[in-house]
Amino acid sequence: MNEIDPAHRFSMEAVRKFDGPAEAQVPGINDVARQVASQYRRDTMSPIMVSGVLRMVEFAVLFLSGMCLYFYYVGFFNYLAWQYPLTIAAASFLAVVLLDVSDSYQIAALMRPLANFGRVLLVWAGTFALMALTAFAMKASEDYSRLLFGSWFVVGFLLIFGLRLVMSRLIRRWARDGRMERRALIVGGGKSAEMLIRSVEKQPYNDIRICGIFDDRGDKRSPPIVAGYPKLGTISELIEFARIARIDMLIVSLPLTAESRVLQLLKKLWVLPVDIRLSAHSNALQFRPRAYSYIGSVPMLDIFDKPINDWDSVAKRSFDIIFSLVGIIVFSPVMLATAIAIKLDSKGPVLFKQKRHGFNNEVIEVYKFRSMYTDRSDPTAKQTVTKNDPRVTRVGRFIRKTSIDELPQFFNSLFGSLSLVGPRPHAIAAQSHNLLYNEVVDGYFARHKVKPGVTGWAQINGWRGEMDTNEKIRMRTEYDLYYIENWSMLFDLRILFLTPVRLLNTENAY
Structure with a gap:
């Protein structure tokens, strides 16, 4: 067959x-x-995340316990002042790797610590055996304190096993409560x-x-x-x-x-x-x-597969927090000057809030600097902004063309409703020729499989500004879906650093 x-x-x-x-x-x-x-x-908590965090915790526990014993038995001021910490770190890392290889981080194993007592002990003993063989081969075995490593063998194992007893109870409780x-x-x-x-x-x-x-x-x-x-x-x-x-x-x-x-x-x-x-x-x-x-x-x-999951989601969220804070600090003078200019130019609030679709079609509020006259604004975005639109103020025309009106979205990204990079969020009622966008593009809502972004792949490829034809909506969606299907942290960095350069092209921004 x-x-x-x-x-x-x-x-x-x-x-x-x-x-x-x-x-x-x-x-x-x-x-x-x-x-x-x-x-x-x-x-819920992902089992992959739980076991991953335990790996880091066990490495830290082993390393810190080894260092405490090192300071107690040997002290820092000796001729192997750097070799000891490196050896302890290497042994801790090797132990975690061997525990991983032996499936000791599987949820089934973590739920039964007593049944896996022998496996964990064997791995810890194997770690010391490998380190001893390495030291012997390098003719350095006489340089290290046997009392220190003997004590660390006992203390390290007790700490690991005790930690796994605690984790077993936590995992069972989380499973019972439907959290894992x-x-x-x-x-x-x-x-x-x-x-x-x-x-x-x-x-x-x-x-x-x-x-x-x-x-x-x-x-x-x-x-x-x-x-x-x-x-x-x-x-x-x-x-x-x-x-x-x-x-x-x-x-x-x-x-x-x-x-x-x-x-x-x-x-x-x-x-x-x-x-x-x-x-x-x-x-x-x-x-x-x-x-x-x-x-x-x-x-x-x-x-x-879900496009961004587990550790990828942690990395992307960390990326958003760090670069959003940097953006807020760097552009704070521009944002202050813009706020003053808006107040001097026309009556009304500085900021404009608009309901848009977020991750998984959740309704979110996105912040922008107000660029229209208050009595002519369109919170639903049913009417597309066009060139020389009379609803747009003098300051608004400039900040829309330069995308300064989007700067408050750094705060959306910091608080988690937006990501720095992703498909741009569209207003819930946004239309083209009296059709909602999802009526124009088959599979349009697949854009919401990830958080929307302050900038995106479509924007740096020229698809920004007015969407006055169905073809423009389709092309934006195609670029958004390409981003989702090919996402990586390097891709996000590329888009982020290309954004200031591509914003110089203001042809379609009104």
């Missing part, structure tokens, strides 16, 4: 090219689904969904919380209750549900032979900022081994 590569069959390109119905617009979800969604509004779980929705009901749910529930130390089932089919073909879980609505209602609840994963439980139906579903679902998996537990098709991932022993096909 020939192997099949799902990366081609269900790729982003295949989904977007699929000639299926457009995204359905529904007034809302039923009361039961809304009540269920409200139970999952609280953010991956929340999943099942797409498609019936027997295939029941088989999937039973398989997932059999997994020991399973962190998947199934929140419900969504299916377009009626109750005759898709029962209202499957394996104890309710069918909460249709696929279109699932999108609204995932806007309310904090959902991590969608698992499509349909036979992969129904390729057209799967693509039809993915065309609706890919706009959500979640991992999308296709269950392969009951499929007869043969895929390349690397195509599979697993939830326990249940094989899954990874179709789409």
